[in-house]
Amino acid sequence: MKTHTLLMPLDMHIHFRDGVMLQRVAPLTSYCFSGAVVMPNLVPPVTTLEALKAYKQRIKNAIGDGGEDLDEMSVDAFEPFMTLFYKNYDRDFLESVADEIIAIKLYPDGATTNSDGGVKNFDIEVMRETLETMSELDIPLCVHGESNGFVMDREAEFMSVYETLAQNFPDLKIIMEHITTKDAVDMLDKYPNLYATITVQHLLITLDDVAGGMLAPHLFCKPIAKRPEDRDALLKVALNAHPKVMFGSDSAPHPQHAKESCGCAAGVFTAPIALQVLCELFDKHDKLDNLQSFISDNAQSIYSVCPEFKEVILEESDFVVPAKYGDVVPMYAGKTLKWSIEEVL
């Protein structure tokens, strides 16, 4: 049977949430990833060292707990890479947290789930002190890059903000999170300090899958999936192991009732299926050898991190995606994937 081994997979953008949901989902990631960049958009957002440390401890507790389905899973070798919610921070504070965080995550106010209190307008001068200090301390800036315009234009309209940031802070590492457009892909080669994460779903779906047939709440996320030519541009850089592109699932669990209701929350839950789907996708395009770069090596270089050892052996055998994990419906629920996780060492 065909197998493929991934070393130290990293998920550079994950939502673990908190409380019961955290208990449910964190072990699904720690099982097969060496580390994950944990988003800070709790309610209230993570903006203090105390909140950060307490959240990290809750994550570690959740991972330690394992969960009833995961008793045989290897959860030891996992590092939650913590982030703060962007606001203007002073130098003293940034120096005090620099060793505790991997990045600071910037949300435009109201752009997505729990983003209230984010940046309202991108006045560079107001942000300059914080961003310059981050540059000096080598703290990357992760950005949810959407304007408040028409839904299909939001990411493209945000490109001017990325350009302003990249030009004004040439030593700041700026990660364009969960990019969905050809416009964003094109930015990668324009500025040396711009990088990107890409989700599983944006390599696979377009708006057609969300709203072209039946409306599909479990494929609805922000940014929304775009046009076929956008998906193809994302796929191209991922498959070809573009060195500035990393995997970030943006896996975002919501209870089923919050997805299948009158107003459906944004977020696709992919944490437990991401590696299997990516193996199938890269294999289909005969690019399996490039998956290691996308899933770990690029992120290690960009973020200068050395994750703990983990070896995930996948094999080409059917994996039927569970209908639910707890009360969370994953992407491809009930569907059969061609690759499964055979062993985690």
Next chain:
Amino acid sequence: MKTHTLLMPLDMHIHFRDGVMLQRVAPLTSYCFSGAVVMPNLVPPVTTLEALKAYKQRIKNAIGDGGEDLDEMSVDAFEPFMTLFYKNYDRDFLESVADEIIAIKLYPDGATTNSDGGVKNFDIEVMRETLETMSELDIPLCVHGESNGFVMDREAEFMSVYETLAQNFPDLKIIMEHITTKDAVDMLDKYPNLYATITVQHLLITLDDVAGGMLAPHLFCKPIAKRPEDRDALLKVALNAHPKVMFGSDSAPHPQHAKESCGCAAGVFTAPIALQVLCELFDKHDKLDNLQSFISDNAQSIYSVCPEFKEVILEESDFVVPAKYGDVVPMYAGKTLKWSIEEVL
């Protein structure tokens, strides 16, 4: 209190469905409209004279029944204008049904709810005999105009089909149903035999309302709402009483569970709120005097119909839209509209 009277309102595109749903929704339309063009996409579709007559009788029965909420409603003066599902019909058949139908409705195969068995490719020569006979017998062709392409492009891509039809059958009245784009609006002035219906929702919403905030299943329909500039183009011709534009609600009831679920069916239910919403909208733009053309007069001219007398008096007083009609959630459920129906004579 400010009032506005509409004479013989007509809904030139309605889905009554069948069975229990028909019983529920038909009286809501017959209460405040003089007539409605009833879509034939039942399962199986209406393609024979027997099926057509039987369906018309079921509609009349449903209207006669009234329903528990509607005992005081005026349902006498209502005509269901019947349609057949397009396929290639011969002259004998068309002559035999000409007096029983107002139009024939063409669906591209698989384009929307219950459209299986529709036209698979638009080979004009294959359709020529039917369409020429329809021209001669003065039977209009109503068209669901969407390609099978990317969801935001489907209507625009269909414009070439409209052009081919309009050019090849200059005496055929062709109704572009529920148009959603500036492209379709622009076609109106290009060919004398092209007309259009517009829904309530497409005068008000864009894709932002469907998928820009939370995902809104009750605003999901086919064709999907498009861009702001499209909505503005539709609004302009409706408000200005463009003589080739008619109101057609495309009101499409689905049970709540079929909308708020893993895969949400297409259709917005507006029948019982359409007149109130349109009054509010036209009044807001200071175009209330043009609503009569949009809601009835244009359709009477285009279709050469003389509906039975009905006078609907609306007043500028709050109307709280019910959360549900039976198990059907209407557009704007629970919201307060500024205009209400005061009396129907």
